[in-house]
Amino acid sequence: MEDYPEELRTPPVSLVSIVGCPEMHASISAALSSQQPPMNTLALPDFANANILSRTARNRDPLAPPQAVSGILRKDWLLKHRTRVPAVVAAMFRADQVSGDPAQWLQACSDLENLKSMIQGRHSKLVVILVQAQAGDELGEEVIVALRKRAEIDSKHLLVLVESDETERNKSLLKLRTIFVELCSAYYKEQGRRIKARIEKRNFSSVELSVRYCFKVAVYAEFRRDWPEAQKFYEEGVRVLREMIGTSTRLPPAQRLVEIKAVADQFHFKISTLLLHGGKVIEAITWFRKHIRSFERLVGSPEVAFLHWEWFSRQFLVFGELIETTSTTVPDTLSPRFGTADNALTEWEFQPAYYYQLAANYLREKRCALECPSSRANVTGDNEIPDSVMSSVYIGQYVRLFEQGDTISVLPLSDAEYTSYALSEAERFQDSYEIIALFRKAYESFLSLGATRMAFSCSAGMAIEYYAAGEFSNAKQLFDGVAGLYRQEGWTTLLWEILGYLRECSRKLNSLMNFISYSLEMAALPVFSGSVQGYSENKSKCGPSGWPTISRREEIQQEVVNILEGKHTPEVIDDEFNLELTEESTHIVIDQISPLRIVLVASVAFHDQSVKPGSPLSVSVSLLSHLPSPVMIDRLEVQFNQSDCNFVMVSAQEDSSMLNSHVDGQVVHSTSLTLFSNKWMRLRHEVKSGQSGKLECLSVKAVLNKRLVVSCQAESPASMEDSPLWKFEDQVETLPTKDTALAFSGQKLIQVEEPDAQVDLILDSNGPALVGEVFIVPVTILSKGHSVHSGELKINLVDAKGGGLLISPTEAEESESHHVELLGVSTVTGDEVSKEEVDNIKKIQYSFGVVSVPTLVTGDSWSCKLEIKWHGAKSVMLYVSLGYSLDSSEDASLHRLNVHRSLQVEGKIPMIVGHQFLKPFRREPLLLSRIRSSSGNDKKDSLAMNESNMLIVSARNCTEVPLRLHSIAIESDGDGKQLCSVEQISGISNEYAVVAPSTEYKSIFSVNPRASSPDFCLGELCLNWSRDVRLGENQDSHVIMKQRLPEVHIEEPPLVLSIECPPYAILGVPFTFYVKIHNSTPLLQEIKYSLVDSQNFVFSGAHNHAAFILPKTEHTVSHKLVPLGSGSQQLPKITVTSVRYSAALTPPTTATTVFVYPSEPKFNLEKSHSISDECVS
Amino acid sequence: MIVCVAVVGHQNNPLYLQSFTEADDALKLHHVVHCSLDVIDERVNNPKRSAPTLNETFLGLLYPTENYKVYGYLTNTKVKFLMVTTDLDVKDADARNFFRKFHAAYVDAVSNPFHVPGKKIASRSFGARVSTIVKSFGSGTVG
The missing domain is CATH 2.60.40.10 (Immunoglobulins)
Structure with a gap:
């Protein structure tokens, strides 16, 4: 857009001229340019300078025959009207110049006459300004009239400007401005009408003039800010121009076209600017479409086609820039159904990126046209590039300056001369960088719009330009990004083109590994079945590798083989291709996301899911390649995570002595290791399982042509995915293994089991546990075949109902909140095991414990007791696991054997304790609180003071075993003893009372309170119980169970x-x-x-x-x-x-x-x- | 004149692409079709704009580029049809008609019991039928 002259890019501004009184000029021009609409001022300090206003330059004899028109638009016409041809000329005189001295008056009169004669031809309006020093100075009426008569102007066009007084001056400046605006408008209207009349009367000799008149009328309308009229005449001009294309014969055809397009360009620029600044986006885009459509085919002769494409590209660029600078948005009124009858426009046409992309495409077209040999054929040789060619005074025309002695004349050019001139000019520019810049602009813009495919298409355009410019590393980087998208979406033909470029880039960058990778990927690409065969091998259209065909793929594969074998093809030598094969072999690694999976994929499946250590197991190794020609594999190395299992397969043709001695694992000779296109090569081998644990196949390495090592990550058939490029191909699906089940579920890893444990772990328990007691679970370890080394016993208590932990999360802070607690582990004393060894790693937590087990030889046993305490009734799973190793060596300690046992233990509440208060027999105290609180929400028992109240305590055995009750007592707190005396009336007479399951034991207390209290605490009930066990067993496990008695109300009965x-x-x-x-x-x-x-x-x-x-x-x-x-x-x-x-x-x-x-x-x-x-x- | 027709699958992968041009711009047509998928994405995924066209399979003019115009069509199984033409003025009705016939041909082709859904269409009779439809486009016999 910056290429256009300033006067074309900005809307025209009216021009006025002021002559004389230079001291006033600054303030007048400032006042005129600051207002809306602004006005430019052409200030001439002296009347002597006024002759630049005259149109002496082209004084024509009106009687002379009309000259042939030699161009459409003069280049300087617009500039002239914006800077040199004023609409109004104001003659300024000081008041004393005209009122006093007659000599001065005469001078003023002659100046005025001069000025009048100068502007006569231009039809500019004349204004006379008298400058007064002060407002009070009266001028003689007769002076003003005389001056007016001299100037032949209306009275209102003679103004008085007061110099000294600020307010007066501003007032008169405002008045001056109004008059100027009025006169400017009148002037431009008059000019416009004058030329419009010529158009209407068709009063012109050639069609060029018609275009010129349209332009002038439109510009005059723009001066008046009459945008619709300007728009109308610009469009009319373009219409006439278009008609002119076939008819005009003034210039040789190539130059004629150039001139027309240059003019059309200006017209179009004006129209687009007017439309876009007027907010008419849809009209602007529609207009642009029309414009493009009408000039698209006007390529001209092939020699100058590049001029057309350059011009065409500029149309897109400029329109895109216009859209970008006016920041257009899709209008709301537009139907959202783009691209249909309701709305013929499409989304991208509102985006500058669309235009930039097309501009870049056409500029590329220009570059192609320039490089195309047909354009140079006619030019080279006989036609010398003429000297001193310059652009003419007319837009879009070029002439030659011809010097003969002192006279310099301007000569027209022949088409051939012009073409060679244009070519030499065009060659001076580096189009590639401009194309890249355009594509980059479009790429960034499309990317931000979320149109990734468009963006990557631009990126590819950039890359091709870099490639053309010889910047291969830049090109490669961009191509790699684009190839990623095409691989992902499976557009093989597009991918083929990009890979072709990449291959050439690597060739140019001397990167053998990349070259081989890209070549192999290309060779393995599926060919689009629907594509038309037999296209010419036009490299410019299909990329450097031609059109994808099967034969082309085979050629590319052969090329790789030739390089590997050291045979250089003639083509390669021509390109000075010096990819030297080093002594070391080339490694290519193919993992699960590598694009080279289509070249070689390895699927490894074990036939079983688990196996005992040391037993043989079969493994299937299947290889698939999509390369078009058969691939001979020299050697196949299969590697596992346990290196003992590795094996190597060698083709029978291969001399086994070639194998390096360091290759570990077995060597297997196979008759043939040839991979055919799209066919699985299935190999089966038996390996011996190693240590217990995971055995996984890591990679399969294939050595091709002795130099190329392709290392494939092994894949399980179960989780293997088809390549995105080949999975849509309509071909017979084959499976990696013959066994269908294995093909769908086979895994590349196998679990090698542990040897069976030969140690018994016995958990014992006698019925349910009772809350409060220390419950003993004896654990016995009995070795039946294995000796136990560095054994470790893990104990874990888990809630049987699930939920894992035995703590409620809210109460996790308190230790009491553990419902079940592992108190400790006691070993049976009297064993040979020393105590220290046991305590060594004894870690006990609330629900988890670890105890070390001493070394046991075969046949030995060891036991311990787990002490578990229940704090609440809960069912618990007790998990005990023994981990041990077979001997104490370092190596064996890695392979530990485990035995697991579990036991569910119920926790039960042993006794339910109840109590009841009774009044003394046949005594009835009046207890007022009881009467009052009859509503019943206060369930407190009331006791009468100084009366002996009865308290019956009952304890019910709710377990399934008999229990011994040793004592029942009430322990009162602190001062409760003085306030209330509690006596046991009946109770346990002997050492203990045996309470059978589900029977009840009762005990009576007399309570005699001695002070009244609304909430008296009697204390706690203490029950001392134990299990009723046989003699000889551990008996000192008394459990004290406490229960708090509720508070009572003690009152004095009236x-x-x-x-x-x-x-x-x-x-x-x-x-x-x-x-x-x-x-x-x-x-x-x-x-x-x-x-x-x-x-x-x-x-x-x-x-x-x-x-x-x-x-x-x-x-x-x-x-x-x-x-x-x-x-x-x-x-x-x-x-x-x-x-x-x-x-x-x-x-x-x-x-x-x-x-x-x-x-x-x-x-x-x-x-x-x-x-x-x-x-x- | 129609220069190219294409069927594009769910994962935006080409299932069928046939160009009918004498010039060697087949690769360019691949590019044009691929780029047009962006416009389809834009039209289909933009909820505000797709609301009135909820049940409309014809997507209209997608993308005028260089000498080509691309029209799109989306089946209810989300398979995309694209048509590239060099005609300057294409009537909506003509394009709709073309796609309707093309859709019918596609349905017949994928109904073949030997065709695996989601794979490329390699049927020769489909190709022949498409050629006929393409030839009759705009010649007035459509309809």
Whole structure:
């Protein structure tokens, strides 16, 4: 875009000229250029300079016959109108120049006349400016009128400019500006109309003039900022130009075309700029398409084709730059369905990269045309490049300066002269670098748009240019990137072209390894079946390797073989190809991602999945090559991770003495090791498995032609993938092994098993473990055939329900949170094993332990006991594993044998402890808290103060084994002892009590609190128990189980109701039934009581009564009763109600039951005295 | 005139590519077809733009480049058809028609029980049929 002249790139700006009074010029031109739209000023300090405004240069005789037009557009026309032909000329006079001295007045008049005559031909507008020093200075009216008359201008075109006063000056400058704008517009309109009239009347002698007029009208419209009109006339100009192509005969054909295209270029540039700056992107692109389409085919004669391509490329470049600089976006109004009838445009046409890419392509076309021999054939020889050729005054024309004596004349060129001139000019430029720059621009832009294929296509373009320019390492780097994409997507024909270039690059860079690699890859490429055969071997179109055919592939393979064998082909010598084969062989490594997998792939499969150490195992080695000609393999080395298993296969033809002595492993002679194209070569071999562990085949090395070593990473048939290039080929699928199952599931590695362990590990346990006790699990190691060296016992406790760890994550901090804990391992004393050795590596953690095992000879045994403690009921898996080696040597310690055992152990809670509070017999204290908190959310037991309350503790054995209960006690905390006395009333009489499974043992305590407290803590229940084991076994494993008693509420009862009644009654014999109510408050208490009739008793006394009880006294209610029925009888129910507390007290039924004998019983006095436990229970 | 037709598989690999030109620009046509896949990706993967064309198999003009115009078509099994023409004015209806016929020919070719899905199409009768379709393109007999 920078190639265009400045006046073409920027919109035209009106030009005015001011003459005289040079001191004012700076301020006037500043004022004019700063406003919108700006105006340029042509300032002439003196009237004497004014003659540059005249058009004397081309004064033509109007009567002379019209000259033939010799060009379309003059080069300087636009510049002239922008810098030299003002629309308005302003003559400036100082006020004193015109008002005072007559001589000065005369001078001013003559200056004005001169100026008028100069601008007459131009039709420029005239303005007269009078400069006053001060605003107050009045000019004579007659002076102004006279001046106006002289100048022949309207009164408003005579202005007064005040010099000194700032505000006045600004005001008059503004006025001046307005007048200038108005006059400029009028001037350009007039000029435009004048020329438009010529076009409309078709008043021109040649078509060139028509184009010229269109250009002028459009430029005048641009001066007026009338963009649509400018647009219209530019387009009209292009239309006429296009018509002109076939008709004009003014110049020789080649030059004619050059001129037309140069003009069209300018027109097109103007149109595109106008459209894009006006935001009309779609119109601009559509216009560009049209423009391209109409000039595409105008190549001209083949000698000057390069000029066309250069011009054509520039069209794309410039349009791309225009799009980039105006930063166009796809308009929202455009239909998103690109490329269809709704929207004929495509996405990329909005991207400058698209144009850059095409510009680069066409520039390449230019380079090809230049290099093409046909263009030079006619030029070389007879046609000398003419001297002093220069561009003419017309756009797109060239002339020759001819000097004869003093006169210099301009002569036209013949086409042949012009062509040789253009060629010599074109050769001075390095197009390659420009092409690379364009491609790079397009590449980066496409890459950022996510169009990788386009980008890589540009990258390939760059690489080809580098190649053409001889920069092979740059080219190779770019080609490598492009080849990656084509390999991945399987575009073999494209890949073939790129590889062809790469091959040549490596040849030029003297890299034998790369050359062989690329050649082999090319030879192994699939040929696109649909491609047309027999194309000419035009290297420029198909890359340096020609069109991919099978014969071409074979040739390339043969070329590699020739190099390896040291035979240089004539072609190679011509190219001064000096890839010297060094003595050392060339190595090529093929791994799973290498593109050379199509050259050779090795699949290795073991026939079994695992094997015992030392036993033979068969392995299949299969090789596949896609090279077109058969490949002879001299030697095949198969390598494993255990080097003892390595083996080498040697072709029968090969002299085995050639083998180096250092080759390890077996050597096998095979009849033929020839690989045929696309056919698996299957070899089977037996190897002897080595040590236990993994045996893996690492690589298969094939030696070809004695020099080339191809090292293939071994692949398992199960995980082998087809090459992306060959997998889409329509061909019969073959399998690497004959055995189909092996072909799909075979592995290149095999597990060599450990020898069987001959040591027994015995875990013993006696039933479930009980929470709290130290549970013993005896472990015995019994050697039955192996001696145990540096044995190690690993113990692991795992939650049987899964979840692994035996700690809940939230409680992980506390050590108590381990539900099950491995306390320790104790060895059985009395063995020969020294204690230190055992403790050596004894590491015990909560759920994991490691214990070393002493050396055991065959037949020996060793045992230990695991001590495990359960803190909660949990089922646990106990894993014990013994690892040992067969002897104590270093080597054997690597191969350890392992024996694993596991045992599930249940953890159970041994006893469930319950308790119950009872009130004293036949005493009923009024406990107010109980009445109030009847809602029931407070489940605390309430105890009466200073009364002996009963506490029954029961312990139920919930295991399946009998347990011994050694003691039950209540341990009160600290000060609890003083506040409350706890006595055991009944309990374990002997040393222990045996509690059978699922039976219950009860113990009674009397609790006598001495202070009231809302939440009194009684203390902990302590149960001391052990398993009921036989004599002789370890018995000192008492377990103390503690359980905290809940808090109780102790309060002082205001009233205590006690019932007195004989222990038994006799039918028909009356007895007295007392109810005593004790008031322990310092207040008078009113009570009411009622007695309900009972059918088994008759009684005397009031049914309902009330009484007052004095403070700290007792009130007795007595009734005489006669029993009517025998047996256990319910006494009449008495209810005492305290009025103050509005609480009723009803003794429980157990307290009001009496046994009635039918007659007087006879008791054995001695026996009746005994108080046993049963009495209470 | 159609100068090239191509069938491109799921992994953007060529399954069939046939050029019908006398000039030796077959390699160039490979390039053109390959680059056009970018436009298909752009059209198919751009959710905003593909919304109204959800069930449309004809993708339209993909890419005008040099003397060629590339048209695209996407089957519902995501196999891409491309057609490269040198005609200046191609009617949408003509292109659609061409692709419809081409699709039918493709379906017949891959329905061959000896054809392995996803492999290159090597059938000669398919080639012959495609040539006929290509020859009849734009001559008015299409339709």
